[in-house]
Amino acid sequence: MSEADPSTRDYRDTVFLPKTDFPMKAGLPQKEPGILARWQDENLYDKLRETRRGAEKFILHDGPPYANGDMHIGHALNRILKDMVVRTQGMMGKDAPFVPGWDCHGLPIEWKVEEQYRKKKRDKDDVPRAEFRQECRDYAAKWVEVQKGQLERLGLMADFAHPYLTMQFESEATIVAELMKFVEAGNLYRGAKPVMWSPVEKTALAEAEVEYEDITSTQIDVAFEIVESPVDELVGAHAVIWTTTPWTIPVNQALAYGPEVEYVLLKTSFYAPGISASPGEGSMDFRLLIAESLREQFIARQTGEDIKADIREIWRGNGSDLAGTKVRHPMHKLGGFYETLRPMLPGDFVTTDSGTGLVHMAPDHGEDDFDLCKTVGIEPVFAVMDDGRYRDDWPWLGAGDLDADGKERRRAVINPNFNAPDGPICSDLRDAGALLSASQNYPHSYPHSWRSKAKVIYRCTPQWFVPMDRPLEGVAPRKVDKEQRWEGEGGAMDPADEHTSQHTLRSLALNAIGDTHFVPERGRNRIRSMVEGRPDWVLSRQRAWGVPITLFVRPDGSYLQDPAVNARVVAAVAEEGVDAWREERKNEFLGPDHDSDEYEMVSDILDVWFDSGCTHAFTLDGTRWPDQRWPADLYLEGSDQHRGWFQSSLLESCATRGRAPYDAVLTHGFTMASDGRKMSKSLGNTIDPLKVMEQYGADIIRLWALSVDYTEDHRIGDEILKGVGDQYRRLRNTFRYLLGALAGYDESEAVAPEHMPQLERYVLARLKEVDGTLRAAAKGYDFDRYVRTLVDFCNEDLSAFYFDIRKDRLYCDAPDGVERRAYRTVLDTLFHALVRYAAPVLVFTSEEVWGTRFPESGSIHLETWRDLPDWRDDDLSERFAALRALREDVMEAIEPLRREKIVRSGLEADVTVPADRVPEGFSDTDLAEAFITASVTRSDSAAVTDVTASRSSEDKCGRCWRLLPSVAEDGALCDRCEAVVAELDAEGASS
Structure with missing residues (x-):
């Protein structure tokens, strides 16, 4: 075999090309549902909770969207951001449970049910209130299930088996109990003030x-x-x-x-x-x-x-x-x-x-x-x-x-x-x-x-109000030490505190805003200005579907403040829901100590923002969801919630606990059409996330959502999604290359960093830098920076530089060569890092990548980021930065030769570079390898300041295609390839 004519032999079977079954074409719309089904069958969320049990907690409290329709693109962005938060916190080793929630009361649901009535020419006022409420409850329950399925399809990792709903009887009872705290403290009054009123909805x-x-x-x-x-x-x-x-x-x-x-x-x-x-x-x-x-x-x-x-x-x-x-x-x-x-x-x-x-x-x-x-x-x-x-x-x-x-x-x-x-x-x-x-x-x-x-x-109109500027009884500002958080009720003050009466709800809320971290920071001024100028909180609504204002009122307008009565009402709501508040139970609630003839039962319902403002009370207290704890580390919603959920939660919690129910607030902007206009069905410029998933897959929506600057209004459209698709393909190809290049890799191949070539040590140093950047971006919720850093590292540092240079070593070096083993050692390190970095973003693709290499190792989403050694080397990084800049000039100098077909690639070019631009520590052989050229010569002439290139006169190796002096004639082998082929031939003959 070794005696065959070198000029006619085909050496392809001696080249170690990457091998993998991981397809270049993703097929995400077809592949993702199968991965999701496996997660559901394996109860992956529960496994994750067990894996993280005992770790430091991180609590993101989910703001409840209305259960009244399909998910839209704004919902998708919001939930992807939340999922990214809990996944990155989990990857950093924390226990980050995620309980999704839905707002099920109020006009959004009631209005939809009324629309159905109007189509049937029915008047809701002719229907018994309990029957109408049940229809609202059924309507909300239907859409909760629909939206749950849609969010799971987005790849969210959450406790979908046990979501919180404001219409759950336990939730309704807690809302009533929270209201009673206002009542018993006298922090509620009835008055007639001008309020925003909808004549159409009559509330x-x-x-x-x-x-x-x-x-x-x-x-x-x-x-x-x-x-x-x-x-x-x-x-x-x-x-x-x-x-x-x-x-x-x-x-x-x-x-x-x-x-x-x-x-x-x-x-x-x-x-x-x-x-x-x-x-x-x-x-x-x-x-x-x-x-x-x-x-x-x-x-x-x-x-x-x-x-x-x-x-x-x-x-x-x-x-x-x-x-x-x-x-x-x-x-x-x-x-x-x-x-x-x-x-x-x-x-x-x-x-x-x-x-x-x-x-x-x-x-x-x-x-x-x-x-x-x-x-x-x-x-x-x-x-x-x-x-x-x-x-x-x-x-x-x-x-x-x-x-x-x-x-x-x-x-x-x-x-x-x-x-x-x-x-x-x-x-x-x-x-x-x-x-x-x-x-x-x-x-x-x-x-x-x-x-x-x-x-x-x-x-x-006469309404029920919470005063903003009346001194509150029994509550004062409270701060919660992150190392010693309050249990259960949190920071309720002792009524005997001599300073308690000096605080108003407005002052408590402003104090809490000062103690809260805002992302972006301008959110602080936004909510502060709203709280500073807001009128008293109007709690009452004149509708049917909601939590009743469970007050007994005397003819003079004053209301009963009896904890025993309140406790009976709360217990009844916990057993029967909001329908428990009805005239037939009046005597039962009042008990023997009160004459029922002296009281009227209030028929108004609570502002739905009070409902959602109470969600921290029944979700984070650790009773129904033991993995939770109060207060939350983070609330995350759109910027409109500074006047909505962020504020109602703040006011409710400050009035009952003296502080905000969150340590930090993150707000995102709104999703606009690709031309910057607001999305509108009439304009035909809406983007349906369900259709996008059908066409592109959920990972593409996720990559888009995490690539935009969410702190500002941002855009989406067909062309933008195509661009995201291109970005995804480059990431996928990075993983495909890694999987192929690591085929058959065994840890016995590993080379210690101190024995690696300097290029490998440089890439490890870059990986350590990237790891630090990604961790900082995750902690700061800077997700567009996170994605940009990951993508740039894969594209610029790896694909266009490191992989490009080292493919010659991978393909043509002997399997036991130290340079090739060092390269594969670094590739293995890169694989384990990158698949974990990508996991919170490309949740389905990362699972596919992980399963392709380690089919028996469970889910990537049970892993954590590895703590990398401190591979940083400032001197090495500076020298390679200079080398890479010179490499760009070399490639630019070769390009005209390629266009004129003088050379087909840089491998056929001889390059001359100014000597003073070559960093220390690189031989001419190192330079030729880094620039992927036939040779590199240094010019010592002060007059030579530019890089020049010409076609090499050397012959081409028939195996590695490099033009080298050691090649006797075109098609013959260079010294390296001759030795490798000889070794392979010997192994073949012996076998």
Whole structure:
């Protein structure tokens, strides 16, 4: 065999090419479900918990999404981030259980059930409340199961067999018990204040249930006649107000001025029916009071040329001069409510940004209005009903008030036609001679219900509130030492603490915000500003599906504070759920110590944000889920939850435990379409994660989600996903190469680092750097940096550099050669590191990779990151950094030869490099190996500063294809290959 003609022999069977069954084509949509089924059959989550038992805890508390539809791309990103957190914490050796949860009460569920009723032409009010609630419960249960399956398909590792649901009886009982802590401490009151109200859904809304949309409204200028004033010039003049909500004029009770604002009285011959003389009778002077700085804006809004041409100032003064002034309502001729004179009151909130500098006050429909009017004893009149229409007995626009054609004029106040320039409000004001201008052209942002998409209003109704600024009883700021966490109830203060009464819910919450770590840091200021400015917490909702406000109220409005009664209610809810709160059990709950005739049972339900704000109480206390503990290390949700779940959890926990239920808060932005626009079905630019998984696989969605800067709004689209697919393929090919190159590897091959070539030692040093970067990124939740570091290391350090250089050693060196063994030793180290680094990101692919090499070793997800020796070597790293920079220039110099087909690869090129650019410690042979060229020569000439390349004149080895002096002729073997082939031939002959 050895005597065969070298020029004709085929040496392919002597080359050690990588061998693996791991396919280049992933086929993720077909492969992932099988891997998932195996995890489920093996109860992998339970195995993981057992494996980590006794380790340091890390608790991520899952914020509950609504169980009312399929998962969307925002859900997918949110849950992937959470999964990445618990997986990386677990890979770092911690016990990181993950209990998923769902919010099952409230309008999101109830609205969907009502939609089904409407399709069947049924009225939910005709259905027994218990029956309706059961339909809501069934609806939520259905979608919980659907979403569980979808999240599992995403590759989430969670306790899906035991999720927490706010509608579980135990959860509902805990929510009631948490409410009772407020009750027993007196931290609850009933009052009438303006709250966000949905006329369509007929309930109060929380700020987090409201979204803002751009609309165009009617803007009007209305004149109120001044009938009393300490300033003589003002009597008989008209104070002008500007508003974009004409529907609130029927409940006006005062006007507000800015005490420091400068006002002017303008005189004009402007004609206004009902104010000045009628046509044909001549005109009279007409006097208007407005802010001086808004004079031009006001005049520009008027349509009459007279006022623009004939106007002059006759008085000027500060707002404080208006104290004691009174006006009458434009509809005073209706009598009754409208006969009472309206005071002009000082308001610090009055600005001169727009309008007239005078603001009409309707305490039924504005927070500032309510507060200002309350200071002078003016109370709301509750004129607007829960459906957004004026009540039947209201003198203006109530029932029986008909249009000229006999049609009823009492319409929903959110209807644009009701507020239009030709609508009933403006028409009546015009007839009364009080409407100076009206135009439907004012663009602004306006609140809408995010479920019904209908406009909401501020409406004053009796509600239950938690005070933000009343001293709390029995609670003070608490800090929890991470080494000595509170058990069970956490930081409840001893009521005897002398400082307890000095703290309000607002101060406790702000204190807790200061103690919380925020990712990104700007989240702190966002939630702080919201807590600083928020009004009292409205707890009550006027709906059916939710946890009842389990209060017994006396005729005077006070409520029962009896722990024994409360305990009976809590026990009943734990046994029967929310349906336990019903009139038939009233006597049972009150017991023998209370007369049931003296109390009413509250029929309102709790704000669903209170429900979700209590989830820490029944999930983290260690009772139902022993692996949990309070408080959580991290809460993670979208940035909108600064006004939602983050805040409701904060307030609930501060009021009952004196601190936040979390140590850190992470927020992510929103997922936009590829062009940066908000996703919308009407625009056809939505991305369905379920379809993406069908087309690409879950690992592609995961790689996308963990590659974006989640702290900002980010994008997704077909082209973006294709790019992610390319990134995935490069990672997959890295693993495929490792598996092939390590075929048959045995630890007996291993070479100690001190006996390795310097290239191997450099790669180990780089791996140690990467390991540190990845660990820091995981601890800091910097996942785009994590993925970028992993991908760049695989692509740039390994595939394009290390693997490229060392493939010659792998293919052509003798199996027992120390350089080849050293290379395979490093490859084995890289494999164990990289498959673990990739496991939290590519959960299915990493399992496939691990199982391909170690089919009997269980799941990769039961492993932890290995603690690497300190292989760092600054000097070595600096020298290789310089070498790699020079290598780039060498490749650039060879490229023209490749394009002109002078050489087919760098192996056929001789290269000359400036000697002063070659780092110390590298021979010319080392350089040729690193640059993958035929030879490298150093030029000592100071005039040579560039790298040059030319075709080598040496012959090519028939086995390794290198052009070397030791090759006698093309097709013959170089010295190395001749020795290896001879050894293989000898082994073949002996066998």
